[in-house]
Amino acid sequence: MHHALHIKNGIVIDPKNGVKAEKMDIFVKDGKIVEESEVKGEDVKVIDASNKLVVAGGVDMHAHIAGSKINTGRTMRPEEMRVVRNIANKFRAAVGRVLLTSPAIGYEYAKMGYTSSFEAAQPPIGAMHSHEELDAIPMIDKAALPVFGNWHFVFKYVEAKDIEKLKTFIAWALERTKGFGVKVVNPGGVEAWMYGGNVTSLDDQVPGFNVTPREIITSLIKAVEELKLNHSVHIHCNRLGVPGNYETTIETIKLAGGFSNDARQVLHVTHVQFNAYAGDSWRTVSSGAEEIAKTVNSMDNVTIDMGQPIFGHATAMTGDAPFQFTLHKLTGARWSNKDSEVEGGAGIVPLVYLPKNPVHALQWAIGLELGLLIDSDKVVLTTDYPNGGPFTEYPYVMAMLMSKKMREGELEKVSPFVQKATNLPAIDTEKTLEEIIHMTRSLPARILGLPQKGHLGVGADADIAIYDLNPLEIDTSNDFEKVYKTFKTAEYTIKSGRILAKNGELVDEYWGKTYWVDATGRVDMEAIKPDIEDYFKYYSVELQNYGVEEGWLKKPERIVI
Amino acid sequence: MIIIKPKTEFVVTVEAELTPDLAEKDVEEIKKFKVYYGKDVVELEELFEVTKEGDDKKLVLDGDFSRVKWIGCRMSDGEIVVKGNVGANCGAYMAGGKIVIEGDADDWLGAEMKDGEIVVKGNAANLVGCAYYGEATGMSGGKITIEGNAGNYIGEKMAGGEIEIKGNAGDFIGTEMKGGAITIHGNCGFVGGDMKAGEIKIGGDFELVPTFVKQEDAWVGDVNVKGEGVVRRL
Ligand SMILES: [Zn+2]
Secondary structure, X not given: OOOEEEEEEEEEEEHHHOEEEEEEEEEEEOOEEEOHHHHOOOOEEEEEOOOOEEEEOEEEEEEOOOOHHHHHHHHHOHHHHOOEEEOOOOOOOEEEOOOEOHHHHHHHHHHHOEEEEEEEEEOHHHHHHHHHHHOOOOOOEEEEEEEOOOOHHHHXXXXXXXXXXXXXXXXXXXXXXXXXXXXXXXXXXXXXXXOOOOOOOOOOOOOOOOOOHHHHHHHHHHHHHHHOOOOOEEEEOOOOOOOOOHHHHHHHHHHHHHOOOOOOOOEEEOOHHXXXXXXXXXOOOEEOHHHHHHHHHHOOOEEEEOOOOOOEEEEEEEOOHHHHHHHHHHHOOOOEEEEOHHHOEEEEXXXXXXXXOHHHHHHHHHHHHHHHHOOOOXXXXXXXXXXXXXXXHHHHHHHHHHOHHHHHHHHOOOOOHHHHHOOHHHOOOOOOHHHHHHHHHHHHHHHHOOXXXXXXXXXXXXXXXXXXXXXXXXXXOOXXXXXXXXXXXXXXXXEOOEEEEEOOEEOOOOOOOEEEEEOHHHOOHHHHHHXXXXXXXXXXXXXXXXXXXXXXXXXXXXXXX | OEEXXXXXXXXXXXXXXXXXXXXXXXXXXXXXXEEEEOOEEEEHHHHEEEEXXXXXXXXXXXXXXXXXXXXOOOOOOOEEEEOOOEOOOOOOOOOOOEEEEOOOEOOOOOOOOOOOEEEEOOOEOOOEOOOOOOOOOOOEEEEEEEOXXXXXXXXXXXXXXXXXXXXXXXXXXOOOOEEEEEEEOOOOOEEOOOOOEEEEEEOOOOEEOOOEEEOOOOEEEOHHHOOOEEEEEO
């Protein structure tokens, strides 16, 4: 095998390093991007990338790829498991329509030129399961974000206004779950669900605790910023999927106001499409995207991702258990509820997005509005897989954001409701190819706090995608079909310097790293020991049996803070 | 016409999506048709004798096919005659043409079938004309006739077409049915659970779920799902 690669004559777009469609060569050695001089005398494999686009591998910062939710989804949806993607041969058997098996997830990302993906809602008590599944996903680097927003420990320290102990607890929890960062799902709302309810504003009191969603969010931001974790608080807002929720989303975004960080945002608001509805019922519902975009654009410490719905099959699976029940009641589809003891819960409901359904068309339009109206330096392209649909349709979203003409064609196929309920038809913005590359590579890497990802500068991980598209010649406004088709299948996907896929064919199997963040050195773990021992009276497992040891992971990558 | 005869008794099941389209191919090509024998992919001639007589679009399956699954799957025209018993999933997703089974049929006969005709001279097992697990719609067109008896789950989530059973049937007839017609000449067990639409006619004894409303000459339900399905005596 070659240790070194020379990617020759490619047209490179590398937003982080200010490279805008320039013809240049990229050199790779031992899984990293290096200077030309470093590969002298090496056995170098040369890849001719003449007139082809060379970019960093895609980074999916928010998808549901491992853990009990997705596995329950697979169990309750046998009909999703009838599409055979690969018969066991040199590679693993891989099946799935939109809900994919673990190997299929890795393979499909690799075919598309994506090389990292982050599981965005990890129930802490299910950490072992999540890591077993992450370890079954080949090809990509990965990590998991444990959920903190309904954990009784968090309520306790927020109630006591004890930020030091909250920080210590976060460090303890990340170490025990081998987690990467702090995810918050409907803070307080899932605890209310334990009594059959939900919260309806940032200032509702959480049942049984003297805390509000507002206090939970601000305390967690403060703790994460003081700990200086790689990634900021990553929030799924309250009131998801409810008409009128855009106001709550804006209020939540503004909670970031008092904080700052030189390297990144202090709050990432996820799948905002599901939290961007104006109106007060499904009859009067309309888009709240413009107001949200104004708020995000006016702040320099908040980022979002789209949560773009894709027409066709999807499976709603979130840690927002009360929302999942509402959705089940709304559609009549199958429903499964998950309980993670004193940590929160989750739910799963199958879904189909239909273009002629006014609400679905509205959701589709709102996702695009957010992608178009928000600065390209603050919005990441996601479908909240599999909630909005398959990640394999990212190229559709990329092409749509770059072409008004494509959007006009698509608008003709959807419910006319979007014409009055959104401003999408009037938006002329067409993102540039460079902006799209940023929104799918360098921006998510920056948001996650991973300096070695999402770019092609010397020292970066050699995660590279080559597409058969000449950025100097392509007319992204008019050639949207070519753009879509090209980004579906990379000509080469290179992960840590190894060629994994070529023109949609898998050529090599690779097991990526699992990142986790160790902040235990910044806190006094003894300080919370009695509390933890006390609270484990309420768990179904003993404290000594809780958590995941590093040695159990296939390829752990500890990031010490 | 193609005549296919098993060469041996099969130790594990065979999965062979044999359709009348095969009859249009050259016999050497047919012999190379890929089928699964357990987990192994093999050529048709490894397991079966294949002969060709004339050009009509017809398959004659001569012998015991009770361990051969997926016969006639997705076929759209032509004819298949099975001289003996047939394995599971026969006529699944079928869109046209005709299958005649002279012996018995196993589970999932005509599952999710859209059109065409299936006649079973013997008995059929469970899940006739049903939806595969997780799917919303079972049989949506065509006709299945069973001269003998049938097992449990008949026409689950059926949306169109017709199932006729000349003998008796088991439990769960027309569960979640939303269209089409089921006729059972003999006796059967529970009928109509969560039925939304369509018609079930029964000649013998049966048990109706209690959520049907008696009308002059029929029962209408299932009221649990605001259904307007009709169950009546033949
Ligand atoms: Zn999500």
